[in-house]
Amino acid sequence: MANTKLTSLESFLEEHPHITYATPSSSNYISLRQIFARDQEATPLAIVRPQSAADVSLLVKFAVSNSIKFTIRTGGHNLSGAAIAQDALAIDMRDIAYVNILADKKSAKIGGGVLVFDVATALEKEGLATPVGAVGSVGYVGWATYGGYGPLSRQFGLGVDQIVGAKIVKSDGEVIVADERLLKGLRGGGGLFGVIVELEIKVYPLKNVLTGTMVLDSQDLASTFKRFNTGYLQLSAKGMPSQLVLQQMIFNSPQGKVMCVAFMWSSEDVETGRTWLGKIEALATVVMNTVAVSTVADYLQGNAALVPESVHGAGFTHNFREITSEVAEIISGNLLKMAEDPGCMFVVHELKGASSTANNSSVFGTRDEHFMLEIIGYALDIKNRESAMAWAENTWAELAKTESSNLLPGKYISLDRPVLEPGTAPLSRLYGLNCREVLALKEEYDSEDVFSHAVPQLKNYV
Template structure:
């Protein structure tokens, strides 16, 4: 069957030679097959690179008419490797990458395959920003349409909150413009209802005033990493979080986001704090930086005036390109002393491999504002944990997974009122068996809207490999 499907595809590509593709026997296959999740061993039927919405429409119509299953790839960072499936056509969107800023510079139309670094760079040239995640090689559409936590989200909202318009290819292969009902579903439901070929998103000016302390240009931020004294990692983590909890109790500006990371450095385990100040008032940012520095002993400080692309470039060294293993997640209202104790104890046991990490995100400010026009499920203020049981060396895979699982389980036994029932879909472990998990854990009370839209726009489950696979939820 696979041979027949491949022959049919090659006949299609012969008629449309501008649409590039590779098969498992092609010289470029290995480089195009590379994704974040090394454990995903599925061999796709072929990998194709459409150049336009019309190309995607053609591919979907052909696949549906020939009963060929297909997957969609943007950045390829889905933690379970959903970009590929065995003997399915992989539609790699990365050649559909553009940024067209509106005349009033309030919105931009972007290609469905654009990566976050490319988007940030294009906007920076215009003195503009929009919320992105922390990793430049992640696809923007996948990041934003499933939620979109990031260093600018406290001020301007999550990724889903930036979406004001969309074009997508539906289950019949037609290019359609999303109405308000469908837009609500895309804001949290991602690729469940079609292949998103274009988004229209909000963008924001970042104008820097003159100053005697800084050489200014539009688009500058104050950002970098604080590396803390980690000789006693247990004590450092608890001390920092106790201090941060007290500092936050008096209120913090929306321009400030700090993200905690525990990584395996060449010198051992290290606790890092990523600092982002996204305001033209950089002097105020320096004052807040001093307050964050005072929470623990800092052994290195890389915080400086930079740009959002510069921030993403700086993070690239901290995040491996691909890993073995599994990730886990929890959402907590607060990092209480109890939660901090459990985390601190687990960090000492964290597998010593550069792929193994622990990350703390905070949802607050504009991100925590209820938004009835999205199906994103968790709007309560909270801390989202990435418990990343990953390894670069496959020999460390099992111990890394065991560490992450044990940490996740121990955290799940802490005070129940502090543990939110919902989890972040982009980090939640995939449900592989039908009827084994409630959809409400991803979408809360919005799960009915998600199911209704799926029935309306994709009743035959053409986009069966889209995240989440709804057939496995109840």
């Protein structure tokens, strides 16, 4: 059956030679197929590279009329490997990668396949910036439409909060401009309702930032983690400027386990930024500090060395209102047990400031101020896969038993473990009170579940 479908696809593509593609027998198939989740072993029917929204429309129409399932790939960083599926057509959006800044320099239109780093780089040339994540090779559309935590979010809001317009390809192939109701669904629902071929996003004047990494004395890692978070909790209680975002990271270095704090001051008022840098430095013993005046693109470039191209294993996540002494005690104890593989890490993100403002224009579910934990059970060496995953799951399970009033019920879609069995998890854990709206939009725009491989797979939630 797959061969018959492939033959039909190749005949179709011969009529549209500008749409490049690769089949399993093509020399470039393996390189095009590579995604972040190395455990995803699926062999797509073929990989196609549309050049425009019109091409995506043609491909969707063809796939539906020939009963061919398909997936959508932007950056390929989905942690469960949802960018590809066995015998499904992989629509790789990475050639639709433009960034067009509007004349008023308050917004930009971007292609559905552009990467985070390329957005930051294009805006930087015009003295502009917009919230992005910490990893430049991630697809911007996937990052933004499912939430979009990042180093500028305290001041400007999450990725979903930047979206002011969108074009999507519907399940029948029609290209439409999203109305306000659909836009609300896209802001958190991502690709559930169609293929997002273009977004219009807010941009802001910002030429330079004060950013870099502080490496903390990690000889007594558990004590360092607890000391830093106790001090940070006290400092935060006095009030923090919206321009300041920190990201704590613990990872395996050649010298052993190391705790770092990424510092981002998103303002050109460098003097005030350095004052706050001094306050953060005082929370622990800093053995190396790379914080300097730089750009958002340079920040992403610096992070690239820490992010592997692909990994084995899985990650887990929790949202906590505060890193309390109870939470810090469990985390610090488990950091010492972290599998010794460069892919295994622990990261603390924050959702505060503008990101935590009640927002009725998105379906993103968790707006209470919180710390989002990324418990990264990854391994570069497959021999370490099981130990890395076991460490992450055990840490997650222990944290789940802490004070319930401090543990938010909502999970971040992009980091949550996929639900694979129907009826085993509530949809509210992703969308909170917006569940009905998400389901209503799905019924309106994709009642036949043409986009069945989109995240999350709604059929498995209750």
